[in-house]
Each structure stands twice: as structure tokens, then as C-alpha cells.
Amino acid sequence: xxxxxxxxxxxxxxxxxxxxxxxxxxxxxxxxxxxxxxxxxxxxxxxxxxxxxxxxxxxxxxxxxxxxxxxxxxxxxxxxxxxxxxxxxxxxxxxxxxxxxxxxxxxxxxxxxxxxxxxxxxxxxxxxxxxxxxxxxxxxxxxxxxxxxxxxxxxxxxxxxxxxxxxxxxxxxxxxxxxxxxxxxxxxxxxxxxxxxxxxxxxxxxxxxxxxxxxxxxxxxxxxxxxxxxxxxxxxxxxxxxxxxxxxxxxxxxxxxxxxxxx
Amino acid sequence: xxxxxxxxxxxxxxxxxxxxxxxxxxxxxxxxxxxxxxxxxxxxxxxxxxxxxxxxxxxxxxxxxxxxxxxxxxxxxxxxxxxxxxxxxxxxxxxxxxxxxxxxxxxxxxxxxxxxxxxxxxxxxxxxxxxxxxxxxxxxxxxxxxxxxxxxxxxxxxxxxxxxxxxxxxxxxxxxxxxxxxxxxxxxxxxxxxxxxxxxxxxxxxxxxxxxxxxxxxxxxxxxxxxxxxxxxxxxxxxxxxxxxxxxxxxxxxxxxxxxxxxxxxxxxxxxxxxxxxxxxxxxxxxxxxxxxxxxxxxxxxxxxxxxxxxxxxx
Numbered sequence: 057x058x059x060x061x062x063x064x065x066x067x068x069x070x071x072x073x074x075x076x077x078x079x080x081x082x083x084x085x086x087x088x089x090x091x092x093x094x095x096x097x098x099x100x101x102x103x104x105x106x107x108x109x110x111x112x113x114x115x116x117x118x119x120x121x122x123x124x125x126x127x128x129x130x131x132x133x134x135x136x137x138x139x140x141x142x143x144x145x146x147x148x149x150x151x152x153x154x155x156x157x158x159x160x161x162x163x164x165x166x167x168x169x170x171x172x173x174x175x176x177x178x179x180x181x182x183x184x185x186x187x188x189x190x191x192x193x194x195x196x197x198x199x200x201x202x203x204x205x206x207x208x209x210x211x212x213x214x215x216x217x218x219x220x221x222x223x224x225x226x227x228x229x230x231x232x233x234x235x236x237x238x239x240x241x242x243x244x245x246x247x248x249x250x251x252x253x254x255x256x257x258x259x260x261x262x263x264x265x266x267x268x269x270x271x272x273x274x275x276x277x278x279x280x281x282x283x284x285x286x287x288x289x290x291x292x293x294x295x296x297x298x299x300x301x302x303x304x305x306x307x308x309x310x311x312x313x314x315x316x317x318x319x
Numbered sequence: 320x321x322x323x324x325x326x327x328x329x330x331x332x333x334x335x336x337x338x339x340x341x342x343x344x345x346x347x348x349x350x351x352x353x354x355x356x357x358x359x360x361x362x363x364x365x366x367x368x369x370x371x372x373x374x375x376x377x378x379x380x381x382x383x384x385x386x387x388x389x390x391x392x393x394x395x396x397x398x399x400x401x402x403x404x405x406x407x408x409x410x411x412x413x414x415x416x417x418x419x420x421x422x423x424x425x426x427x428x429x430x431x432x433x434x435x436x437x438x439x440x441x442x443x444x445x446x447x448x449x450x451x452x453x454x455x456x457x458x459x460x461x462x463x464x465x466x467x468x469x470x471x472x473x474x475x476x477x478x479x480x481x482x483x484x485x486x487x488x489x490x491x492x493x494x495x496x497x498x499x500x501x502x503x504x505x506x507x508x509x510x511x512x513x514x515x516x517x518x519x520x521x522x523x524x525x526x527x528x529x530x531x532x533x534x535x536x537x538x539x540x541x542x543x544x545x546x547x548x549x550x551x552x553x554x555x556x557x558x559x560x561x562x563x564x565x566x567x568x569x570x571x572x573x574x575x576x577x578x579x580x581x582x583x584x585x586x587x588x589x590x591x592x593x594x595x596x597x598x599x600x601x602x603x604x605x606x607x608x609x610x611x612x613x614x615x616x617x618x619x620x621x622x623x624x625x626x627x628x629x630x631x632x633x634x
Contacts, residue, residue, distance in 0.1 A: 130539070131542065133540065139533060
């Protein structure tokens, strides 16, 4: 099958006050449809930079990214992003935040009632129907991120990009949202690329874990296949041999092969 | 909100009449009565009615703590005023001014020709000038602020000009206004325009420059149209800054209008002050000072309430 996203010899260089800084160099990766891929690495290794490149929020200085047969030249709703800090508009209700995306994608072809129905469905999918008419300032951090996820899923993107989606949440809320996400991904069969620094999260959610070397000039160090049946359950996985193997492999990569000297 | 603070809230609002009695005792001996109340209530074993009573007491104490200092402040002002008026010839005391004010405000809207009108008409015509001048300033300043905030080139081009003109007293522009408009009234409005426009431009521009990058990223990912970006993202996030600009503008405009009207004459609170000075009715001048202060205060509070309505928690 042809991959949905092809990343070919991509390099990214930023101009800083101290001169050019090479964040990424020669990154090659192919993402298949329906696949869940995690990007993991030490902080500052360029995980988010790579995600922003796929999103089209920044353009590479080297190489090319191709999505669905076309070169990525800018951001677009077929590559929805869930931002780490949720980025909901505080002056719109949760419903209207989701609706804004729905309207943009389906507004031309569907009736208002259908658009509202889509929005409602997305909000129900993340179990936020009770708070749909609230403003983001009135709900908790976990709830905001649920709405952020609903907004992204409601646009029915080709690929969903998540930049440390649960990084700002406490451990219990994070677990609840991971389970939520597992359910949503199961239902929609979405293609997902997720940046994380949480080893358990990476193994629990992904089909493949892409491990990046330390920057500057970071690139892909190893790719780990996670051969665990879906849907996954965090309790029964705790002593699963494959789960432990994957975890071990990532930890070895992060803390032996890529140990940061002065962290 | 916790139940305790809710109760104290209720205590402060609804149960105020019931608390009139302890309130009076507290005023006469604030520290001792508070202490005795505490020694009586704290060791009491009956928790529920006690808690309610404590909440009640906290409520009244909070109201008293909020109300007593300003009352004392005003009392001090009136005391000093009375002393000054006793020592100085020509300055009327508080009581004289109070009687004059009662007389003045019993018929605020009379009109005996252009030079003798009720205080109500004078205030209204000053407010009208401020509104017109400010309206023009908003119509020009807000779009200009948006442009300056959005385009670096315009910012660089106009920043030195604004820096140069902003510190100039708007009254210095009055002769230009008289020259151009040939009439006193539009010239006064013109000075209001000049003094209102700078805060509008600067605050709007700052608001546009400070639109969080996250929101712009959302706009880019959703690929929103330029119209949607303006209505759903730019305008709402700039609005609080704009309202700050409006508040500063109106504040200055209200300061300036009094001086401008003293120079241009006509009907208006500033002219009225000058007229009463010529009539040597000092008690009316003192009334005017209070009126100008109160109107300014009301304008400010109105705009603060408006700003509260449109400020959003970003977290």
C-alpha cells in the first residue's frame, strides 16, 4: 500500500542570533494509512519541529514532505493538529470551537443542521456533551484537551497530528484521556502522528515508535514496531512480555544510547 | 465557591438589615466588640447555627471594613474644607455649597438663552462634545491601530510621528482647530479628537501585535478565511486592548474638555466654571469640581464594567 505521508531527506535549519542552527537533518519516514506513530526523544531533539513540518506550519529547508501524493506547502484541515496547550479560542463556547473547524471543512457542501450534528457527535465522542455550551475558561485542563481532540477529529482529517497532547495534564487525567483516545482511534481508524516524551504512552498508543537522536542535527535513530493487539488495555498490558520488551527498547535507546550529557 | 464564602456573601447582602444592631456597636468600639464576640462564639459546641452566625458576622465585618475607610476619608476632606473655609475669606464651607447644590440640581434643565442654562444642559453638552470627538478618534484610530499592528512597515513609518505628537498638550492644537473650523464648537471637539486618538492607536496596535501565536496557528491549520480570522480571532483578542485604549481616551478627553471649553466658551461644564468664576460664585465652582469628578468616575466605571465583560481567561 502506498504510504499516506512520505518524509524524504528532510532537514530543517533555523537562523538564530548565534548563527544557523540545524535542528533536523536527513529524516526519512513513511507513514501508512490507519497507522499510529509516536515520535519520542529527549527534549530539544526536534520532535515538535518534525510534527510542525508535517502540519505545514513550517516548511523544510531541505528535502520534501508529501501527503496523499502532494507536496506539503502549508497547513490545512486535512492535517488537523491537537496542540499541547489545546489552543481553544476562549471567547467561543466548546461547541463553537469545534463548529469553527467543522464549518470550514464541510460548510460548502452540507446544511447547517448537518454541521451542528457533526459537531455534537464529535463532542459526544469525547464525552463532553454536558459542557458543550461552556467556555473553555470554565472547564478543566483535561476537558479542554478533550475539546481540542474533538475539534481535530470532527474535521475528519487524513492524518491527525498531536504535539504532546497530554503533556500539560496530571498523570490520572492523562491516563483517562489516553483511554479516551484509544476508543476514538478504534472507532475512526484514524492515522495519527503523536509527539510524546512518555514511554508508556508511546507503547500503549502506537503501532510504531520513532526514536529521534539528540540534536542538533537530530535524525531518526531507531524505529520500534509494537506488536500488540488492539484495543489495548493498560491493566492487562502491565505484565505482557511484548509490552515490557518495547518499553525496555525505548528506555535503552533514551537512557543508554542517547543519554544527554548535561540534562 | 465554598459554602462558607457563599454564606458570607449572603450575609453581606441579604442579612444586612438584621445586622444593623451589631454594626453600630462595632463602629463605636471596633476592637473590643469583635474580641468579645469571638470569645463567646469560638468554644460553643453547637456547630451549625454557630457557623451561620460566624458567616453573618464575617459578612457584616467585611462590609464595614469596605465602607468605613472611605467614609472616614470623606469626613476628613469635609473637615479640612470646613477649617479652610473658616480661615479663608471667599471660600464657602461645605454647608453653603450643599445648599447651593440642592438649589442648582432642583432645576438642572432650565434655559435662559445661550449664556444661562441649567447645569444638566452644561454637563450634557460637554459629554456630547466628548462623544463626537471621541467617536471620530475611534473611527480613525482603531483601523489605524490595526494597520500599524499588522504591518511592520507602517509601524516603523508612523512610530516616530506618534512619539513626537503624543506628548503635545491637545490644547496646543486648539488654535489650529479654530483656524480650520472658524468656530469654537468644532474646535473644542477637535482637541478631544486629538487627545483621544493616541491611546486608541497605540493600544489597538499593541493588541494586534500580541495576538497569541497559538490562535494564529489554529487559524492556519483550519485554513480560515481572512474574514473569519478577523471576526473570530483578531477582533476578540484585540478587544480588551481596544477597551483599555477607549478607557484611557475617554479619561483624557474628560480632562481636556473642561480646559478647552474654558477657552472656547459656549455651553459646557468648563465654560460654566469660567462663567461662575466671573460671577464670583465660588460655591458653584466647587460643585462643578465634584460634578466633573463624579461624571469622570462614572465614565471610568462604565468602561471598566464593559472591559470585564469582554476579558477572557487565557489559561
